[in-house]
Amino acid sequence: MKLSTIIILLIIGWLCCSNNANANPIVINRGGTYTFDQTFSESPGIIVNTTEPVTFRYCAFVTYGQKLFQCVPGANLTFEFDYLGSQVVGGVLLNPWKPSKLIVRNCHFEGGGSSGIIVEGDGSSTQAIIDIEASDFHDCYIAEQLNGICNDPNIFVAFNRATGDAYTLRTDQFSTYNSSGTPYSYLTMRDNFVEGCPDAPQTQFSAGITGGDGYPGHYSKYTEVIGNVILNGQGNGISMEYPGQGNVSKCVDNIVVGIGYKPYFSFGISWAADSGYYVGNTVCWWNTQSSAMTDYLESSGGGAVPSVGNLALPGSLLSLEYEQNLYWLWTEKMVSQGISVGYGPAPEVTYPQPSDFPQ
Numbered sequence: 001m002k003l004s005t006i007i008i009l010l011i012i013g014w015l016c017c018s019n020n021a022n023a024n025p026i027v028i029n030r031g032g033t034y035t036f037d038q039t040f041s042e043s044p045g046i047i048v049n050t051t052e053p054v055t056f057r058y059c060a061f062v063t064y065g066q067k068l069f070q071c072v073p074g075a076n077l078t079f080e081f082d083y084l085g086s087q088v089v090g091g092v093l094l095n096p097w098k099p100s101k102l103i104v105r106n107c108h109f110e111g112g113g114s115s116g117i118i119v120e121g122d123g124s125s126t127q128a129i130i131d132i133e134a135s136d137f138h139d140c141y142i143a144e145q146l147n148g149i150c151n152d153p154n155i156f157v158a159f160n161r162a163t164g165d166a167y168t169l170r171t172d173q174f175s176t177y178n179s180s181g182t183p184y185s186y187l188t189m190r191d192n193f194v195e196g197c198p199d200a201p202q203t204q205f206s207a208g209i210t211g212g213d214g215y216p217g218h219y220s221k222y223t224e225v226i227g228n229v230i231l232n233g234q235g236n237g238i239s240m241e242y243p244g245q246g247n248v249s250k251c252v253d254n255i256v257v258g259i260g261y262k263p264y265f266s267f268g269i270s271w272a273a274d275s276g277y278y279v280g281n282t283v284c285w286w287n288t289q290s291s292a293m294t295d296y297l298e299s300s301g302g303g304a305v306p307s308v309g310n311l312a313l314p315g316s317l318l319s320l321e322y323e324q325n326l327y328w329l330w331t332e333k334m335v336s337q338g339i340s341v342g343y344g345p346a347p348e349v350t351y352p353q354p355s356d357f358p359q
Helices: 003-019 320-336
Strands: 026-028 032-034 037-040 046-048 053-057 060-063 069-071 076-080 083-086 092-094 101-105 108-110 115-120 129-133 136-138 144-147 155-158 161-163 174-177 187-190 193-195 207-211 223-226 229-231 236-240 248-252 255-260 269-271 275-279 282-287 311-313
Touching (some): 101 115, 193 320, 236 255, 255 320
Parallel strands (some): 026 046, 032 053, 076 101, 083 108, 092 115, 101 129, 108 136, 136 161, 174 207, 193 229
């Protein structure tokens, strides 16, 4: 055999081994703690066929398919210190249907244009435990979405970081479509950091945190949005949409800073709750369509919304340094609470250039 032929065969073999892509899914039929390092070429990559508690710890999953996980209804899932990555656009990494429990802590989701977590239900009341904490979402089309998880007293989405490249196509990062807590235990979204995507196509709606999606019957109530930092949104920074549905929610101590690119739905905070309260929020929002700061509070609900201690800063105060300082203040806040976000070094946060700010 010629030396050149041997070299070619060695290169082919090395490429095959280094790819380590598995066309066959991993099937889990019983509970336990699992650790995998696997790349999948097909969809789904992992099938969970049990409602017994299953924990994935210190795993690394990469998929070339549209869907990484497939789970039975009632799945009991915990993810800790895991890496979940996608090599396709338009897929979803973690998409459980009516889980009984979903715990995600200190994980990293590398979307590449796919979504991180989408939890789906059928709109009926549920007692599912959903706890998504201290995780990184990078270049995810959607970081986290709850869809049809209703009257659930056990939802907590907090201390997460969603970032991405300036030109990455991304939409609402943390959203609660047609999902709700209870009068005694609100659905909680707190202390998350979102670096938006101001350079996405103008037809692409984008927001940092969204409840509801503007369609009749799609609304979120008994939701509290507290202490979040939203930078560089394209549509709304925070949006609680579709009033007139008994939407009782709280918006407290959030910071929303950036540039609204759309000629409509471009508010720093669009709060259309029928009741609840809107307190202590800071907004510095510049609408490039009208060259003026948009209204920072849109209260179009059926009832009065108490609004106290909110601060609207003129968009002319925007600066690169101001946004960088907000990110580091959020980081220091996590450190002061003993919270380590993600499982490794923090991803680079991309800021617009100073020339992008209004003069």
